[in-house]
Amino acid sequence: MTNLSDIINVLPCMKSGDSLIAALEVLPGYNPEIRNTDTSVRLMALSDLYRVYIPSQMSLEIYSKLYLALLRSMQKKGTKLAVQQQNQNYRAIIQQEYSGIMGGSDSFTIIGTSGIGKSSAISRAINLITENRVIEADNPYTHVIPCIIVQCPFDSSVKGLLLEVLRKVDEVLDSKYYQNALRARATTDMLIGSVSQVALNHIGMLVVDEIQNVANSKNGKSLIGALTQLINNSGISICMVGTPESSRFFESAIQLARRSVGLQYTTMSNDKYFQDFCKVMFQYQYVQKRTEITDGIIAWLYEHSAGITSVVVALIHDAQEIAILNGKEILNLKSLNEAYEQRLSLLHGYIQPSISLGKQTSKIKKKTPISTVMATDNKISDDCLSIADLVAKAKNENMDIVQLLKSNIPVVEVAV
CATH class of the missing domain: 3.40.50.300 (P-loop containing nucleotide triphosphate hydrolases)
Incomplete structure (x- = not known):
């Protein structure tokens, strides 16, 4: 009792x-x-x-x-x-x-x-x-x-x-x-x-x-x-x-x-828990060609999920579904990117992939210049050539414009 x-x-x-x-x-x-x-x-x-x-x-x-x-x-x-x-x-x-x-x-x-x-x-x-x-x-x-x-x-x-x-x-x-x-x-x-x-x-x-x-x-x-x-x-x-x-x-x-x-x-950081979470989710593969998760894929998942675990699950689920339906039968960056573009379009305004310097972890989604010139004016200083002059010099002397810009003004290369 x-x-x-x-x-x-x-x-x-x-x-x-x-x-x-x-x-x-x-x-x-x-x-x-x-x-x-x-x-x-x-x-x-x-x-x-x-x-x-x-x-x-x-x-x-x-x-x-x-x-x-x-x-x-x-x-x-x-x-x-x-x-x-x-x-x-x-x-x-x-x-x-x-x-x-x-x-x-x-x-x-x-x-x-x-x-x-x-x-x-x-x-x-x-x-x-x-x-x-x-x-x-x-x-x-x-x-x-x-x-x-x-x-x-x-x-x-x-x-x-x-x-x-x-x-x-x-x-x-x-x-x-x-x-x-x-x-x-x-x-x-x-x-x-x-x-x-x-x-x-x-x-x-x-x-x-x-x-x-x-x-x-x-x-x-x-x-x-x-x-x-x-x-x-x-x-x-x-x-x-x-x-x-x-x-x-x-x-x-x-x-x-x-x-x-x-x-x-708040959203989680790219820490050990997030990495282990991605590795466990990647083990559940239903496509015919099995792949292993890499550090690049984990970084891509974090960039395109903003640290939200439900988005990670949706990306891996929809990427496999798309790969099975279109006959490609593989879970990789290409299929993940297709899922991000086709299925998560409404979330793009809330999930903006972070800018990473140097190493690129995702496929280029559109043809845009990968160099961003950080300048507030056409001339950086009185002692420096203008951007137009540098471009003309690169054409006349058949030089790499990116390297020429780097030697004269601050340039940051970003993955887009």
């Missing part, structure tokens, strides 16, 4: 170090013989690339943050304060008298650039933390869902978010909170009381994804206020996940900034 006050003992032990990395990692099985099978079979198996998950430092931090937040929330279940809050929530529904007894500020954010794997890291962490989809307690008899994930409505509707929480609870517990709320035509104030009561009894932690929607909506501050009231009336932890766009919203007022303390991430 499990008492509600002892429910934290049901949670799996917190992992760390190598055991945590091994538990988070997902590497689908791969048989090299598949490269000799039919085209349709290889194209279907190619989607396994999207199932690969290699934990980064961000993954470990998110796991720890979510585990401790859930632990704090579950510790409040079944306490004397929780019983008092249940009574207050009942009065809130019937008499519209709000009083947060449990209080607390158990909200935090996970903010990061789109595509770096925030949602995947949260999903993997929650799957590891909540081995039991539902925790059952006998004294008093109740069911607790360790974590509920909802998306912030595109219009930041408070009522829409509250109804979605009830609908998610109904999906797991087979209850009828959502139907009853619709039937009663509950107002937003009544819904806050109802959802607080449901969260207090049945929810361990609430994750609100796409929280950046509040930044461009007139209802943004109202929704954050409703979440704050939900925390005070239920004692659960609330995690808000979004892109850097939401940071500007939370920084606009101190009461919002208090709710946004948490983790922040």
Whole structure:
């Protein structure tokens, strides 16, 4: 028999170090013989690339943050304060008298650039933390869902978010909170009381994804206020996940900034993790001609992904798909460049390949001069010939114009 006050003992032990990395990692099985099978079979198996998950430092931090937040929330279940809050929530529904007894500020954010794997890291962490989809307690008899994930409505509707929480609870517990709320035509104030009561009894932690929607909506501050009231009336932890766009919203007022303390991430650098990630992804080849990854390919992938792992996966996936369909059957810089030009054209404005001096890591995409003359005027100084004079001299004396320019003015050669 499990008492509600002892429910934290049901949670799996917190992992760390190598055991945590091994538990988070997902590497689908791969048989090299598949490269000799039919085209349709290889194209279907190619989607396994999207199932690969290699934990980064961000993954470990998110796991720890979510585990401790859930632990704090579950510790409040079944306490004397929780019983008092249940009574207050009942009065809130019937008499519209709000009083947060449990209080607390158990909200935090996970903010990061789109595509770096925030949602995947949260999903993997929650799957590891909540081995039991539902925790059952006998004294008093109740069911607790360790974590509920909802998306912030595109219009930041408070009522829409509250109804979605009830609908998610109904999906797991087979209850009828959502139907009853619709039937009663509950107002937003009544819904806050109802959802607080449901969260207090049945929810361990609430994750609100796409929280950046509040930044461009007139209802943004109202929704954050409703979440704050939900925390005070239920004692659960609330995690808000979004892109850097939401940071500007939370920084606009101190009461919002208090709710946004948490983790922040940007695109990754070309470090050992990124290189290992590319090497693992390159092992999943479904083209007939197998190739090995090189330092040049890794550098090209970084330049053309801006350090965003989801773009790397898309490039390797689409490059193989194109190579299989056009019969070239090889994964190399040429096929990767075709995928970048044909499939990722909408991202070119956000992913600009970095300028690298000296070594060129990608194929030339168009016929343009590879030399850029860095000058602010036609003449560099009074003692130096003009650019037009240097060009004329190179033609008359049959000299290399690049070398002649280098000897007179600063010149930087770049790969384009």
